[in-house]
Amino acid sequence: MVDCCSAPGLLPFSQALTKMLSAITPVTDTEAVPLTQALGRVLAQDIESPVAVPPNDNSAMDGYAFALDSLTAQQSLTLVGRSMAGQPFQGQCQAGECVRIMTGAKIPEGCDTVEMQENCQVQGQQVEFLAKRKCGDNVRQTGEDIAAGAVVFTSGRSLTAADIGVLASLGVAEVSVFRKLKVALLSTGDELKQPGQSLAPGDIYESNSHFLTAMLNNLGAEVLDFGIVEDSEQAIKEAFIQADLQADAVISSGGVSVGDADYTKKVLCELGDINFWKIAMKPGKPFAFGTLPNSYFFGLPGNPVSALVTAHQLTLPALLTMQQVRYQPPLLLKAKTLSVLRKSPGRQDFQRGIAFNNEQGELMVKTTGSQGSGILTSVAEANCYIVLAADSGRVEAGESVNIQMFDKYLQ
Numbered sequence: 001m002v003d004c005c006s007a008p009g010l011l012p013f014s015q016a017l018t019k020m021l022s023a024i025t026p027v028t029d030t031e032a033v034p035l036t037q038a039l040g041r042v043l044a045q046d047i048e049s050p051v052a053v054p055p056n057d058n059s060a061m062d063g064y065a066f067a068l069d070s071l072t073a074q075q076s077l078t079l080v081g082r083s084m085a086g087q088p089f090q091g092q093c094q095a096g097e098c099v100r101i102m103t104g105a106k107i108p109e110g111c112d113t114v115e116m117q118e119n120c121q122v123q124g125q126q127v128e129f130l131a132k133r134k135c136g137d138n139v140r141q142t143g144e145d146i147a148a149g150a151v152v153f154t155s156g157r158s159l160t161a162a163d164i165g166v167l168a169s170l171g172v173a174e175v176s177v178f179r180k181l182k183v184a185l186l187s188t189g190d191e192l193k194q195p196g197q198s199l200a201p202g203d204i205y206e207s208n209s210h211f212l213t214a215m216l217n218n219l220g221a222e223v224l225d226f227g228i229v230e231d232s233e234q235a236i237k238e239a240f241i242q243a244d245l246q247a248d249a250v251i252s253s254g255g256v257s258v259g260d261a262d263y264t265k266k267v268l269c270e271l272g273d274i275n276f277w278k279i280a281m282k283p284g285k286p287f288a289f290g291t292l293p294n295s296y297f298f299g300l301p302g303n304p305v306s307a308l309v310t311a312h313q314l315t316l317p318a319l320l321t322m323q324q325v326r327y328q329p330p331l332l333l334k335a336k337t338l339s340v341l342r343k344s345p346g347r348q349d350f351q352r353g354i355a356f357n358n359e360q361g362e363l364m365v366k367t368t369g370s371q372g373s374g375i376l377t378s379v380a381e382a383n384c385y386i387v388l389a390a391d392s393g394r395v396e397a398g399e400s401v402n403i404q405m406f407d408k409y410l411q
Protein backbone atom coordinates (compact mmCIF):
# COMPACT_ATOMS: atom_id res chain seq x y z
CA MET A 1 0.00 0.00 0.00
CA VAL A 2 1.26 3.52 -0.77
CA ASP A 3 0.96 6.38 1.67
CA CYS A 4 -1.93 8.42 0.30
CA CYS A 5 -0.23 11.69 0.99
CA SER A 6 2.90 10.86 -1.00
CA ALA A 7 2.95 11.61 -4.71
CA PRO A 8 3.81 8.38 -6.52
CA GLY A 9 4.82 8.44 -10.17
CA LEU A 10 2.41 7.36 -12.86
CA LEU A 11 1.83 3.60 -12.91
CA PRO A 12 1.84 2.10 -16.44
CA PHE A 13 -1.70 1.12 -17.45
CA SER A 14 -0.99 -2.63 -17.81
CA GLN A 15 0.70 -2.75 -14.39
CA ALA A 16 -2.27 -0.98 -12.80
CA LEU A 17 -4.65 -3.50 -14.32
CA THR A 18 -2.55 -6.49 -13.20
CA LYS A 19 -2.09 -5.07 -9.70
CA MET A 20 -5.80 -4.44 -9.35
CA LEU A 21 -6.96 -7.83 -10.65
CA SER A 22 -4.48 -9.70 -8.46
CA ALA A 23 -5.77 -7.83 -5.36
CA ILE A 24 -9.34 -9.04 -5.88
CA THR A 25 -11.07 -11.93 -4.14
CA PRO A 26 -14.19 -12.95 -6.09
CA VAL A 27 -17.62 -13.58 -4.58
CA THR A 28 -18.46 -17.23 -3.90
CA ASP A 29 -22.19 -17.21 -3.04
CA THR A 30 -24.39 -18.82 -5.68
CA GLU A 31 -28.07 -19.00 -6.54
CA ALA A 32 -30.18 -20.99 -8.99
CA VAL A 33 -31.90 -19.05 -11.78
CA PRO A 34 -34.24 -20.15 -14.59
CA LEU A 35 -32.95 -19.71 -18.16
CA THR A 36 -35.23 -16.68 -18.63
CA GLN A 37 -33.14 -14.82 -16.03
CA ALA A 38 -29.73 -16.21 -16.92
CA LEU A 39 -28.59 -13.70 -19.58
CA GLY A 40 -25.33 -12.05 -18.46
CA ARG A 41 -25.18 -14.13 -15.26
CA VAL A 42 -21.95 -16.00 -14.47
CA LEU A 43 -22.07 -19.79 -14.32
CA ALA A 44 -21.08 -21.30 -10.98
CA GLN A 45 -21.06 -24.87 -12.31
CA ASP A 46 -19.71 -26.85 -15.24
CA ILE A 47 -22.49 -27.92 -17.60
CA GLU A 48 -22.25 -31.55 -18.74
CA SER A 49 -24.68 -32.43 -21.46
CA PRO A 50 -27.34 -34.89 -20.23
CA VAL A 51 -28.28 -35.71 -23.84
CA ALA A 52 -26.79 -35.82 -27.33
CA VAL A 53 -27.76 -32.90 -29.57
CA PRO A 54 -29.36 -33.81 -31.86
CA PRO A 55 -30.64 -36.89 -30.02
CA ASN A 56 -31.23 -38.88 -33.29
CA ASP A 57 -29.89 -38.92 -36.82
CA ASN A 58 -32.33 -36.64 -38.66
CA SER A 59 -32.91 -35.10 -42.04
CA ALA A 60 -31.43 -31.75 -43.10
CA MET A 61 -33.87 -31.51 -46.07
CA ASP A 62 -37.44 -32.15 -47.12
CA GLY A 63 -37.19 -35.15 -49.49
CA TYR A 64 -36.73 -38.93 -49.43
CA ALA A 65 -34.65 -41.16 -47.15
CA PHE A 66 -33.13 -44.44 -48.34
CA ALA A 67 -30.09 -46.72 -48.02
CA LEU A 68 -27.45 -45.60 -50.53
CA ASP A 69 -26.76 -49.25 -51.41
CA SER A 70 -30.33 -49.54 -52.79
CA LEU A 71 -29.80 -46.60 -55.08
CA THR A 72 -26.60 -47.83 -56.68
CA ALA A 73 -28.58 -50.84 -57.87
CA GLN A 74 -31.50 -48.84 -59.32
CA GLN A 75 -32.37 -45.17 -59.81
CA SER A 76 -35.98 -45.64 -58.73
CA LEU A 77 -37.22 -46.73 -55.27
CA THR A 78 -40.65 -47.64 -53.89
CA LEU A 79 -42.21 -45.23 -51.43
CA VAL A 80 -43.28 -47.11 -48.28
CA GLY A 81 -44.13 -44.40 -45.73
CA ARG A 82 -43.48 -41.04 -44.16
CA SER A 83 -41.24 -39.62 -41.37
CA MET A 84 -42.28 -36.24 -39.96
CA ALA A 85 -40.58 -34.15 -37.26
CA GLY A 86 -42.12 -35.54 -34.06
CA GLN A 87 -43.82 -38.43 -35.90
CA PRO A 88 -41.11 -40.84 -37.02
CA PHE A 89 -41.60 -43.68 -39.52
CA GLN A 90 -42.26 -46.77 -37.41
CA GLY A 91 -41.16 -49.59 -39.74
CA GLN A 92 -37.91 -50.76 -41.29
CA CYS A 93 -37.00 -49.45 -44.74
CA GLN A 94 -35.89 -52.39 -46.91
CA ALA A 95 -33.59 -52.54 -49.94
CA GLY A 96 -35.34 -50.93 -52.95
CA GLU A 97 -37.55 -48.78 -50.72
CA CYS A 98 -37.56 -45.15 -49.66
CA VAL A 99 -39.44 -43.02 -47.10
CA ARG A 100 -40.83 -39.51 -47.54
CA ILE A 101 -39.02 -37.37 -44.94
CA MET A 102 -39.24 -33.79 -43.66
CA THR A 103 -36.47 -31.56 -42.30
CA GLY A 104 -35.74 -32.50 -38.68
CA ALA A 105 -37.55 -35.87 -38.88
CA LYS A 106 -35.80 -39.01 -37.53
CA ILE A 107 -33.98 -41.06 -40.17
CA PRO A 108 -35.92 -44.36 -40.49
CA GLU A 109 -34.28 -47.69 -39.63
CA GLY A 110 -32.51 -49.03 -42.71
CA CYS A 111 -31.81 -45.57 -44.22
CA ASP A 112 -28.52 -43.66 -44.26
CA THR A 113 -28.97 -40.92 -46.88
CA VAL A 114 -31.51 -38.26 -47.87
CA GLU A 115 -32.15 -36.65 -51.26
CA MET A 116 -33.92 -33.28 -51.44
CA GLN A 117 -37.25 -33.40 -53.25
CA GLU A 118 -36.10 -30.98 -55.98
CA ASN A 119 -33.81 -33.80 -57.26
CA CYS A 120 -36.58 -36.43 -57.36
CA GLN A 121 -39.42 -37.30 -59.73
CA VAL A 122 -42.42 -39.00 -58.16
CA GLN A 123 -44.92 -41.14 -60.08
CA GLY A 124 -47.44 -42.85 -57.86
CA GLN A 125 -45.41 -44.92 -55.36
CA GLN A 126 -42.21 -44.79 -57.45
CA VAL A 127 -39.54 -42.16 -56.72
CA GLU A 128 -36.88 -41.58 -59.34
CA PHE A 129 -33.56 -40.10 -58.10
CA LEU A 130 -32.02 -37.68 -60.58
CA ALA A 131 -28.67 -36.86 -58.90
CA LYS A 132 -25.71 -38.82 -57.53
CA ARG A 133 -25.39 -38.92 -53.70
CA LYS A 134 -22.76 -39.99 -51.17
CA CYS A 135 -23.67 -42.07 -48.12
CA GLY A 136 -24.79 -39.77 -45.26
CA ASP A 137 -25.69 -36.82 -47.51
CA ASN A 138 -28.31 -34.52 -45.92
CA VAL A 139 -28.25 -36.49 -42.67
CA ARG A 140 -27.55 -34.64 -39.42
CA GLN A 141 -25.76 -37.14 -37.18
CA THR A 142 -26.66 -37.90 -33.56
CA GLY A 143 -24.54 -35.71 -31.26
CA GLU A 144 -22.94 -33.75 -34.13
CA ASP A 145 -23.51 -30.52 -32.16
CA ILE A 146 -22.97 -31.90 -28.63
CA ALA A 147 -22.09 -35.46 -27.54
CA ALA A 148 -23.90 -36.85 -24.48
CA GLY A 149 -21.71 -36.28 -21.41
CA ALA A 150 -19.59 -33.57 -23.05
CA VAL A 151 -18.62 -30.55 -20.92
CA VAL A 152 -20.30 -27.73 -22.79
CA PHE A 153 -19.62 -24.72 -20.54
CA THR A 154 -17.38 -24.28 -17.52
CA SER A 155 -17.83 -22.24 -14.36
CA GLY A 156 -16.93 -18.58 -14.80
CA ARG A 157 -18.67 -18.13 -18.14
CA SER A 158 -20.82 -15.05 -18.55
CA LEU A 159 -23.89 -16.39 -20.34
CA THR A 160 -24.75 -14.95 -23.76
CA ALA A 161 -27.97 -15.24 -25.75
CA ALA A 162 -26.43 -18.09 -27.79
CA ASP A 163 -25.36 -19.89 -24.57
CA ILE A 164 -28.93 -19.76 -23.30
CA GLY A 165 -30.08 -21.34 -26.56
CA VAL A 166 -27.47 -24.11 -26.16
CA LEU A 167 -28.56 -24.75 -22.54
CA ALA A 168 -32.18 -25.01 -23.68
CA SER A 169 -31.12 -27.46 -26.42
CA LEU A 170 -29.69 -29.67 -23.65
CA GLY A 171 -32.97 -29.58 -21.75
CA VAL A 172 -31.39 -27.58 -18.91
CA ALA A 173 -34.10 -25.43 -17.29
CA GLU A 174 -32.13 -23.75 -14.51
CA VAL A 175 -28.48 -23.00 -13.79
CA SER A 176 -26.37 -22.20 -10.75
CA VAL A 177 -24.81 -18.72 -11.04
CA PHE A 178 -22.73 -16.49 -8.78
CA ARG A 179 -24.76 -13.90 -6.94
CA LYS A 180 -25.04 -10.41 -8.39
CA LEU A 181 -22.59 -7.76 -7.24
CA LYS A 182 -23.90 -4.81 -5.27
CA VAL A 183 -22.19 -1.68 -6.53
CA ALA A 184 -22.59 1.70 -4.83
CA LEU A 185 -22.31 4.86 -6.92
CA LEU A 186 -21.68 8.34 -5.63
CA SER A 187 -20.82 11.58 -7.39
CA THR A 188 -18.89 14.26 -5.53
CA GLY A 189 -19.21 17.92 -6.45
CA ASP A 190 -21.04 21.04 -5.23
CA GLU A 191 -21.64 22.07 -8.84
CA LEU A 192 -23.66 18.96 -9.72
CA LYS A 193 -27.42 18.92 -10.31
CA GLN A 194 -29.51 15.99 -11.43
CA PRO A 195 -31.22 16.16 -14.84
CA GLY A 196 -34.66 17.71 -14.35
CA GLN A 197 -33.42 20.25 -11.77
CA SER A 198 -32.62 23.85 -12.68
CA LEU A 199 -29.04 25.06 -12.87
CA ALA A 200 -27.71 27.97 -10.79
CA PRO A 201 -24.68 29.89 -12.13
CA GLY A 202 -21.64 27.59 -12.02
CA ASP A 203 -23.73 24.39 -11.88
CA ILE A 204 -23.62 21.54 -14.38
CA TYR A 205 -25.70 18.44 -14.85
CA GLU A 206 -24.42 15.27 -13.24
CA SER A 207 -23.78 12.69 -15.98
CA ASN A 208 -21.27 10.23 -14.54
CA SER A 209 -23.65 8.19 -12.37
CA HIS A 210 -26.04 7.90 -15.31
CA PHE A 211 -23.66 6.24 -17.76
CA LEU A 212 -22.15 4.22 -14.91
CA THR A 213 -25.62 2.91 -14.00
CA ALA A 214 -26.18 1.96 -17.65
CA MET A 215 -22.81 0.15 -17.81
CA LEU A 216 -23.51 -1.65 -14.52
CA ASN A 217 -26.94 -2.68 -15.77
CA ASN A 218 -25.21 -4.16 -18.81
CA LEU A 219 -22.94 -6.06 -16.42
CA GLY A 220 -25.94 -7.37 -14.46
CA ALA A 221 -24.89 -5.69 -11.19
CA GLU A 222 -27.29 -4.28 -8.62
CA VAL A 223 -26.74 -0.52 -8.41
CA LEU A 224 -27.04 1.31 -5.09
CA ASP A 225 -27.35 5.00 -5.93
CA PHE A 226 -25.90 7.26 -3.24
CA GLY A 227 -26.51 10.35 -5.38
CA ILE A 228 -24.58 13.59 -5.24
CA VAL A 229 -22.28 14.14 -2.26
CA GLU A 230 -21.14 17.66 -1.40
CA ASP A 231 -17.45 18.56 -1.53
CA SER A 232 -16.77 18.25 2.19
CA GLU A 233 -14.56 15.76 3.93
CA GLN A 234 -17.30 14.90 6.44
CA ALA A 235 -20.02 14.35 3.83
CA ILE A 236 -17.73 12.17 1.70
CA LYS A 237 -16.66 10.18 4.76
CA GLU A 238 -20.27 9.52 5.80
CA ALA A 239 -21.23 8.50 2.27
CA PHE A 240 -18.25 6.11 1.99
CA ILE A 241 -19.09 4.50 5.36
CA GLN A 242 -22.73 3.93 4.36
CA ALA A 243 -21.82 2.68 0.88
CA ASP A 244 -19.18 0.33 2.25
CA LEU A 245 -21.70 -1.22 4.66
CA GLN A 246 -24.03 -2.16 1.81
CA ALA A 247 -21.92 -2.80 -1.28
CA ASP A 248 -19.26 -5.15 -2.66
CA ALA A 249 -17.74 -2.27 -4.60
CA VAL A 250 -17.93 1.49 -4.15
CA ILE A 251 -17.43 3.72 -7.18
CA SER A 252 -17.07 7.45 -6.70
CA SER A 253 -16.41 10.09 -9.30
CA GLY A 254 -14.66 13.41 -8.83
CA GLY A 255 -12.32 14.75 -6.20
CA VAL A 256 -9.36 12.47 -6.94
CA SER A 257 -7.06 15.17 -8.26
CA VAL A 258 -4.99 17.67 -6.29
CA GLY A 259 -7.47 20.56 -5.91
CA ASP A 260 -8.56 22.22 -2.66
CA ALA A 261 -11.84 20.26 -2.64
CA ASP A 262 -10.38 16.90 -3.69
CA TYR A 263 -11.02 14.78 -0.56
CA THR A 264 -11.56 11.33 -2.05
CA LYS A 265 -8.06 9.93 -1.44
CA LYS A 266 -7.78 11.45 2.01
CA VAL A 267 -11.04 9.84 3.12
CA LEU A 268 -10.11 6.53 1.50
CA CYS A 269 -6.85 6.62 3.45
CA GLU A 270 -8.64 7.28 6.71
CA LEU A 271 -11.21 4.55 6.25
CA GLY A 272 -9.23 1.95 4.29
CA ASP A 273 -6.17 1.66 2.07
CA ILE A 274 -5.08 3.03 -1.28
CA ASN A 275 -3.55 0.33 -3.47
CA PHE A 276 -2.54 2.79 -6.19
CA TRP A 277 -3.35 6.27 -7.47
CA LYS A 278 -2.40 7.91 -10.76
CA ILE A 279 -1.94 5.95 -13.94
CA ALA A 280 -0.01 6.71 -17.11
CA MET A 281 -3.20 6.77 -19.17
CA LYS A 282 -5.10 9.47 -20.99
CA PRO A 283 -7.80 10.19 -20.14
CA GLY A 284 -7.97 9.01 -16.54
CA LYS A 285 -4.64 9.87 -14.92
CA PRO A 286 -5.89 10.37 -11.33
CA PHE A 287 -7.82 7.06 -11.06
CA ALA A 288 -7.50 5.56 -7.55
CA PHE A 289 -8.00 1.96 -6.43
CA GLY A 290 -8.12 0.70 -2.89
CA THR A 291 -10.08 -1.09 -0.22
CA LEU A 292 -12.63 -0.01 2.36
CA PRO A 293 -13.31 -2.30 5.36
CA ASN A 294 -15.92 -4.39 3.47
CA SER A 295 -15.58 -3.44 -0.18
CA TYR A 296 -13.30 -2.52 -3.05
CA PHE A 297 -13.05 1.14 -3.89
CA PHE A 298 -12.72 2.73 -7.34
CA GLY A 299 -12.12 6.47 -7.40
CA LEU A 300 -12.89 7.71 -10.90
CA PRO A 301 -11.82 11.17 -12.04
CA GLY A 302 -14.67 13.68 -12.29
CA ASN A 303 -14.19 14.59 -15.96
CA PRO A 304 -16.90 12.54 -17.69
CA VAL A 305 -14.71 11.03 -20.43
CA SER A 306 -12.03 10.15 -17.86
CA ALA A 307 -14.67 8.59 -15.61
CA LEU A 308 -16.16 6.58 -18.47
CA VAL A 309 -12.84 5.33 -19.87
CA THR A 310 -11.41 4.36 -16.46
CA ALA A 311 -14.71 2.68 -15.52
CA HIS A 312 -14.62 0.70 -18.75
CA GLN A 313 -10.91 -0.09 -18.95
CA LEU A 314 -10.17 -0.67 -15.25
CA THR A 315 -13.25 -0.90 -13.01
CA LEU A 316 -15.14 -3.21 -15.33
CA PRO A 317 -12.41 -5.90 -15.52
CA ALA A 318 -12.18 -5.67 -11.73
CA LEU A 319 -15.94 -6.14 -11.31
CA LEU A 320 -15.91 -9.04 -13.78
CA THR A 321 -13.11 -10.63 -11.75
CA MET A 322 -15.16 -10.10 -8.55
CA GLN A 323 -18.01 -11.81 -10.36
CA GLN A 324 -15.74 -14.85 -11.15
CA VAL A 325 -15.47 -14.14 -14.89
CA ARG A 326 -12.03 -15.11 -16.25
CA TYR A 327 -10.23 -11.98 -17.49
CA GLN A 328 -9.72 -11.83 -21.23
CA PRO A 329 -7.59 -9.02 -22.60
CA PRO A 330 -9.50 -6.99 -25.19
CA LEU A 331 -8.94 -7.83 -28.83
CA LEU A 332 -6.76 -5.27 -30.60
CA LEU A 333 -7.11 -4.83 -34.37
CA LYS A 334 -4.80 -3.01 -36.76
CA ALA A 335 -6.43 -0.16 -38.66
CA LYS A 336 -5.08 2.57 -40.91
CA THR A 337 -5.84 6.04 -39.57
CA LEU A 338 -7.43 8.63 -41.85
CA SER A 339 -6.75 11.37 -39.31
CA VAL A 340 -3.60 12.82 -37.83
CA LEU A 341 -3.63 11.77 -34.14
CA ARG A 342 -2.07 14.30 -31.79
CA LYS A 343 -0.28 12.76 -28.83
CA SER A 344 2.62 13.55 -26.53
CA PRO A 345 4.69 10.69 -25.10
CA GLY A 346 4.23 9.66 -21.46
CA ARG A 347 0.74 8.19 -21.10
CA GLN A 348 -1.15 5.41 -22.92
CA ASP A 349 -3.94 7.08 -24.87
CA PHE A 350 -7.46 5.75 -25.28
CA GLN A 351 -8.58 8.13 -28.02
CA ARG A 352 -12.08 7.74 -29.37
CA GLY A 353 -12.43 6.68 -33.00
CA ILE A 354 -14.85 5.56 -35.67
CA ALA A 355 -13.77 2.35 -37.41
CA PHE A 356 -15.07 1.48 -40.87
CA ASN A 357 -14.19 -0.45 -44.03
CA ASN A 358 -13.11 1.63 -47.03
CA GLU A 359 -14.09 0.74 -50.60
CA GLN A 360 -11.17 -1.69 -50.82
CA GLY A 361 -12.44 -3.44 -47.69
CA GLU A 362 -9.49 -2.24 -45.56
CA LEU A 363 -10.10 -1.52 -41.87
CA MET A 364 -9.78 2.23 -41.38
CA VAL A 365 -10.26 4.52 -38.40
CA LYS A 366 -10.84 8.24 -37.98
CA THR A 367 -10.87 10.37 -34.86
CA THR A 368 -14.14 11.67 -33.38
CA GLY A 369 -12.48 15.09 -33.12
CA SER A 370 -11.65 16.93 -29.91
CA GLN A 371 -10.34 14.48 -27.32
CA GLY A 372 -10.87 16.70 -24.25
CA SER A 373 -11.88 14.92 -21.03
CA GLY A 374 -15.13 16.87 -20.92
CA ILE A 375 -16.24 16.02 -24.48
CA LEU A 376 -18.57 13.11 -23.75
CA THR A 377 -19.93 13.15 -27.32
CA SER A 378 -16.45 11.92 -28.34
CA VAL A 379 -17.47 8.58 -26.81
CA ALA A 380 -21.10 8.63 -27.94
CA GLU A 381 -20.02 9.09 -31.59
CA ALA A 382 -17.24 6.50 -31.42
CA ASN A 383 -17.37 2.77 -31.97
CA CYS A 384 -13.80 2.06 -30.85
CA TYR A 385 -10.79 3.25 -28.90
CA ILE A 386 -7.62 4.14 -30.75
CA VAL A 387 -5.04 2.73 -28.32
CA LEU A 388 -1.69 4.52 -28.54
CA ALA A 389 1.26 3.23 -26.49
CA ALA A 390 2.67 5.43 -23.74
CA ASP A 391 5.97 6.01 -25.55
CA SER A 392 4.42 6.85 -28.92
CA GLY A 393 4.08 10.40 -30.21
CA ARG A 394 1.95 12.01 -32.91
CA VAL A 395 0.62 9.63 -35.55
CA GLU A 396 0.41 10.72 -39.20
CA ALA A 397 -2.54 9.96 -41.49
CA GLY A 398 -2.01 6.64 -43.29
CA GLU A 399 -0.12 5.03 -40.41
CA SER A 400 -1.31 1.79 -38.81
CA VAL A 401 -2.70 1.95 -35.25
CA ASN A 402 -4.24 -0.45 -32.74
CA ILE A 403 -7.96 -0.15 -32.22
CA GLN A 404 -10.22 -1.79 -29.63
CA MET A 405 -13.86 -2.09 -30.69
CA PHE A 406 -16.43 -1.03 -28.07
CA ASP A 407 -18.01 -4.02 -26.36
CA LYS A 408 -21.50 -4.76 -25.07
CA TYR A 409 -20.92 -2.85 -21.84
CA LEU A 410 -20.79 0.48 -23.70
CA GLN A 411 -23.76 -0.22 -25.94
Ligand SMILES: Nc1nc2c(c(=O)[nH]1)N[C@H]1C(S)=C(S)[C@@H](COP(=O)(O)OP(=O)(O)OC[C@H]3O[C@@H](n4cnc5c(N)ncnc54)[C@H](O)[C@@H]3O)O[C@H]1N2
Nearest residue numbers: 187189205206207208254255256257262285301302303306
Ligand atom coordinates in the same frame (compact mmCIF):
# COMPACT_ATOMS: atom_id res chain seq x y z
N1 LIG B 1 -3.15 20.77 -10.85
C1 LIG B 1 -3.70 19.70 -11.43
N2 LIG B 1 -4.97 19.76 -11.80
C2 LIG B 1 -5.53 18.68 -12.39
C3 LIG B 1 -4.75 17.53 -12.64
C4 LIG B 1 -3.41 17.51 -12.22
O1 LIG B 1 -2.68 16.51 -12.40
N3 LIG B 1 -2.93 18.61 -11.61
N4 LIG B 1 -5.32 16.48 -13.29
C5 LIG B 1 -6.41 16.79 -14.18
C6 LIG B 1 -7.03 15.59 -14.67
S1 LIG B 1 -6.12 14.71 -15.77
C7 LIG B 1 -8.28 15.22 -14.34
S2 LIG B 1 -9.00 13.86 -15.09
C8 LIG B 1 -9.08 15.97 -13.40
C9 LIG B 1 -9.75 15.05 -12.36
O2 LIG B 1 -10.21 15.81 -11.33
P1 LIG B 1 -11.12 15.29 -10.16
O3 LIG B 1 -11.27 13.84 -10.18
O4 LIG B 1 -10.65 15.91 -8.93
O5 LIG B 1 -12.56 15.83 -10.60
P2 LIG B 1 -13.28 17.17 -10.26
O6 LIG B 1 -12.29 18.25 -10.12
O7 LIG B 1 -14.21 16.91 -9.15
O8 LIG B 1 -14.08 17.36 -11.59
C10 LIG B 1 -13.45 17.49 -12.84
C11 LIG B 1 -14.48 17.99 -13.87
O9 LIG B 1 -15.49 17.02 -14.02
C12 LIG B 1 -16.77 17.57 -13.72
N5 LIG B 1 -17.57 16.54 -13.02
C13 LIG B 1 -17.27 16.01 -11.83
N6 LIG B 1 -18.20 15.09 -11.50
C14 LIG B 1 -19.08 15.06 -12.50
C15 LIG B 1 -20.27 14.31 -12.74
N7 LIG B 1 -20.70 13.38 -11.86
N8 LIG B 1 -20.94 14.50 -13.89
C16 LIG B 1 -20.50 15.42 -14.79
N9 LIG B 1 -19.37 16.14 -14.62
C17 LIG B 1 -18.68 15.99 -13.49
C18 LIG B 1 -16.48 18.74 -12.83
O10 LIG B 1 -17.50 19.68 -12.84
C19 LIG B 1 -15.19 19.25 -13.43
O11 LIG B 1 -15.42 20.03 -14.56
O12 LIG B 1 -8.30 16.92 -12.71
C20 LIG B 1 -7.46 17.72 -13.56
N10 LIG B 1 -6.84 18.72 -12.77
Ligand code: MOO
Nearest residue numbers: 283284285306373
Ligand atom coordinates in the same frame (compact mmCIF):
# COMPACT_ATOMS: atom_id res chain seq x y z
O1 MOO C 1 -6.74 12.19 -16.95
MO1 MOO C 1 -7.52 13.58 -17.22
O2 MOO C 1 -8.59 12.41 -17.62
O3 MOO C 1 -6.36 13.65 -18.63
O4 MOO C 1 -8.44 14.73 -18.06
